[in-house]
Amino acid sequence: MMLPPISGVAGTPGVAAAQQPTAPTAADGFGDKIASALQSVSDAEFGADSIAQNIATGGDASVQELMTSMTKAQLSVDLLVQVRNKAIEAYQEIMRMQI
């Protein structure tokens, strides 16, 4: 009896190409800056994801490479969250102001 050979997994979607963050200009408002920061955090996460995928599929990336990129992505997220918290705190402080 002939067994069909195991075929490779086809059509696995790759990690979407990360977009280049746009350089902030003087005219950019706070929203644009946050959007740009979000984009860099997202890039860091995508980078860590692609290394994780490389390791999971038997690539030549090292564990320390994966863990450092994940740490960096995590710290970037923490920083962004702190900036957001400060901004919202300031906004609420203004909104509570008695006129």
Next chain:
Amino acid sequence: MGAFDAIDIARSGADVSQLWLQAIAHNIANINTVRSADEEPFRAKLVHAEEVLDGDGVGEGARAVEILDSDADPMVVFDPDNPLANEDGYVVRPVVDLSKEMTDMIAAQRSYQMNLQVIKTNEETYQAALRIGQ
């Protein structure tokens, strides 16, 4: 100079330590690689590490530039029954010093752990900075 430079530098050190561990694994795996005395013996592999310099700031870590062969003298053994022996009955033992490999392995493991500790300390420092004002 980026915020995560120290993490990248420590990672480069961990990469070198990992390559060193690989070389030690290769040397120990070849502890029984006997060859005919007419051939070049197996020689222990040594990792040549070098610092990576940055133009302005401190360095950018370490990197392995090449893999070198040990220069130690090989041990030629009279073993006429060995099918690998040359016409005079000699074989050559691999140039691997097992006690040196074992002590190097401790050093390589500690070196890897040290670099991971640097990464951990940096992460904690960064998180402490994020708690400013709380």
